[in-house]
Amino acid sequence: MTGWHASDALVTGYADGSLPEPDAWSLEKHLESCSSCAARVSRAARETAAGAVLARVRETVLDAAPAPATAPASPGPAPAPARRAPRVRSRVSRWGGAGAPSTRMLWAAGPAVRGAWSAAVLLVAAGALALAHGGGFPDARPWLLALAPLVPVTGVALSYGPHADPLHEIVAATPSAGPRLVLTRTAAVLAVSLPLLTLAGAVLPSSGAPGAAAWLLPGLALTLASLALAGWTGVRAATAITGGGWLCAVLGPVPAAPGGRLTAHLTERLSACLDGAAAQGGWAAAAAGCAAVFVARRHARPLLEER
Known part of the structure; x- marks a missing residue:
């Protein structure tokens, strides 16, 4: 029992x-511990058209059920009365099974931290370090900074859908599908990729490139832009658009650099995109705007029905 009770409108x-989905989930959680509100919800459900149909089905099932056999009288003490079933049964866990919230969260984030994507993150970081310190290529940081914003975007695309989760078809039919699951796995992707790639960039020679953490806001903005665009196109198509846009903007002009100065030209492009308060402020504003669009479009059909 809690001190708060659901209103008649709820x-x-x-x-x-x-009732909107977030309010319905909140109410269901409350009903698990409040018998008076559970009784009100049960009574309200019986008064709807569906409640009348369910009542007739229940009566039909009870009429068709065989009568229980009468047990012989026993001289022993009377058995304890059976425990009354709760009026409202808790729904199956939102993340695919019962368990503590931390267990459910790990289950939900699982596809985002296992499989080929995690190995790819390690390969990018280790490859940059090997080139800089063992391969005689001290200019590895600009290339790492150019690729780093694509890593979380790609990780989001690879962590949601039937290709990433063998239980996707089951999960997609539950209220936890869509924005909540995408955000959980996006958070897992960012938690792995951001510190790992930033640390790798910090131990590389600077070579005149922007700082190792300069890519964080662009990476976050591109990830949020993918989530915002997914409300129209779906997750994978959105990540392909945003990732392709970044590659065209940063790496597209590099092959045309005069005199084969690819790394120097790439460093100039990165400095223009990442260095300075104006550039970082622009990425922060873009991230905030994309987050607002995602919130407004979080229940859009292409996101919820990603296949």
């Missing part, structure tokens, strides 16, 4: 199916 909206 109970009525939940019973007739018009």
